[in-house]
Amino acid sequence: AGRKQRAAARRKAFSLFVKAKEVPAASRCPGGGEGVRWRCCRQAFEELPGIHRHVALHHSGDVGRQAGLGAGPAEAAGPAEAAGSPTGSAARPSGHSCGSPEISWTLPDTSHVSQEDLTSVIFFFVNIHFLFAYLCHAVGSQVGDVLLYYCYCEVRDPEKLSAWQKALCQHLHLTGKVRVASEGINGTVGGSKVATSLYVKVMLSQPLFKNILCQEDFKSSAGGAHCFPDLRVGVFKEIVPMGIDPKIVSYKETGIHLSPQEFHREVEQYLSQATQGQSDTILLDCRNFYESKIGHFQGCLAPDIRKFSYFPSYVDENLELFKDKRVLMYCTGGIRCERGSAYLRSKAVCREVYQLKGGIHKYLEEFPDGFYRGKLFVFDDRYAICSNEDIISACRYCGVLWDQYKLCSSQHCRQLVLTCPSCCNKGLTACCPVCQEKELKVTSRASGQILKEECECTRRRPRVPIERVSPRMLDTGK
Ligand SMILES: [Zn+2]
Ligand SMILES: [Zn+2]
Ligand SMILES: [Zn+2]
Ligand SMILES: [Zn+2]
Structure with a gap:
């Protein structure tokens, strides 16, 4: 008997929740997109199924509580698990349902494939x-x-x-x-x-x-x-290692997504203002230094950090830099920006934080010759993918333009090095003189040793650089 009532209460709470997220008609057009009718968790929705899906996925706990069902987040019930529509077949025993659907164990039929x-x-x-x-x-x-x-x-x-x-x-x-x-x-x-x-x-x-x-x-x-x-x-604890508990900084607190076109327009505007020295915007590359070194957006601020888990400290140490700024963030495919922007937002110093949806990858699909110059670093054996012919980095040893990474030739080092063919031929194949020397000494012994993550040459660098008040970012000429 109670089951139907509970389902009805849930449906009602669900529609009320959605209703509360409605953008008032009067304030719809200016600033935002014309078709935006709902906003929730900093996302804009133009159509009912979109907001329904979002609420079903991310707010089933809230809906349950509003329905007076006392459903905690652990047993939070979605209105209809997959479709997320409150009008669907909602009559389910709430105790056993859950906001996230069951995982189905599907393997594709490959019998027809050679x-x-x-x-x-x-x-x-x-x-x-x-x-x-x-x-x-x-x-x-x-x-x-x-x-x-x-x-x-x-x-x-x-x-x-x-x-x-x-x-x-x-x-x-x-x-x-x-x-x-x-x-x-x-x-x-x-x-x-x-x-x-x-x-x-x-x-x-x-x-x-x-x-x-x-x-x-x-x-x-x-x-x-x-x-x-x-x-x-x-x-793992996080799908991209930022080193912050997802319960403390959640992907749900992420910055505003911009499509490649929107991002392109923003960068264009930023660059025209920045050359006149009057920009209130920071174009932030949240990747590691060796990634931005071989390719980045013109005029970006590229933190000199070795891994993404240093990004939060970078933000902490440079908070003043972000004060009252509009921040345009980007990374390879967008994933680091999701929680990186959430972290930056959690500091409550920026005016607004935007992120490039789909990352450089998607940007380059639409603007292969746009404001992103150089190569796109990737974390596999290809090291980089190329969309325009620019080379923006140099050989570590002779300074000639060069952007093809190699692994340091020293046996126990994992650093990447930019060394051009002619320097390579001279035997300059390590990431630094220390490694180069080590390589000569340690030829074949101790093969059981584990690869070291840091080399002498990186250990001496500051882990988290402090940016000067006027950041080193305008290389618009390049
Ligand atoms: Zn939401
Ligand atoms: Zn060289
Ligand atoms: Zn090395
Ligand atoms: Zn080194």
Whole structure:
């Protein structure tokens, strides 16, 4: 008897919640987009299904409490799990339902796909002639794809999601890295074109992501399974390691998303103001120094930090810089900005924080010759992908223009080095003189030693640089 009543109460609370997020008609047009009818969690919604989905996914706990059902976040009930529509079949026992849908264990049917199409590597074993196989390899490196994607959502059973991901990737012969956490999933995987497109299809049909992920959230570039040494799938606390508990700084507090076009326009405006020295905007590259070194947006502020987990301290140490500023943030695919902007916002010093939706990846698809110059660093064996011919960095040793990274030749060092072919030929293959010397001494012993994350040359750098009041950012001429 109570079940129907509870469902009705929930439906009512749901519509009230949505109603409360309505943008008053009078204030709709100026400033914001014309079609915006609802706003919630700093996101704008133009259509009813959009706001319904959002509330179902992120506010089921609030709705439950408003309905007087006393549902805590752990057992918070969504109105209708997948569709997220309050008018759907809502009569479910609230005690057993949950805001995030069950993970479905789906593996695609690959029986109709040939091994060649699935792997694009099998080629080598099928072809008898070695030379021909070698040629196939050269061509083969272009036939596959590398996908990059993330999805912030509430994952109730990260272990299960991780196990399914592992099975799925193995099934499709994909390599790469997939991070799962209770805050979502983040992956970069490589494989044949057939395999990666099957992967996308299955991911889009997974109930957990169904209403959040869409085709264009997958950024793809030429590559393949050979771009990664292996497959790594695991459960972590965060899907991108910022080092801050997602319960303290949540992706839900993120900055305002700008499409590549909107971002382009903002950068254009910023650059025209900045050359006259009157900008109230900071264009912030939130990637690591070695990424922004070989490619960045003109006029950006690129923090000299070695990893993303230093970003929060960078913000803390440079708060004054961000005071009353509009901040335009960007990163590779957008994921670091999601929580990076949330962190910056949590400091309550900026006027507003914006982020580039889909990151540089999506920007370059629309503006290959826009304000982003140089190469896009990627975390796989390709090191970088290219969209324009500019080279904006130099050889560490002779200063000639050069942007192709190599791993330091010293056995136990993981630093990347920019050393041009002629310096390489002279034997300058390490990241710094210290490593270069070490390499000569330590030739073949102690192979069991673990790779060191830091080298003498990076340990001497300040971990978190303090920017001067007028930041080193205007390289608009480049
Ligand atoms: Zn919301
Ligand atoms: Zn050189
Ligand atoms: Zn080194
Ligand atoms: Zn070094």
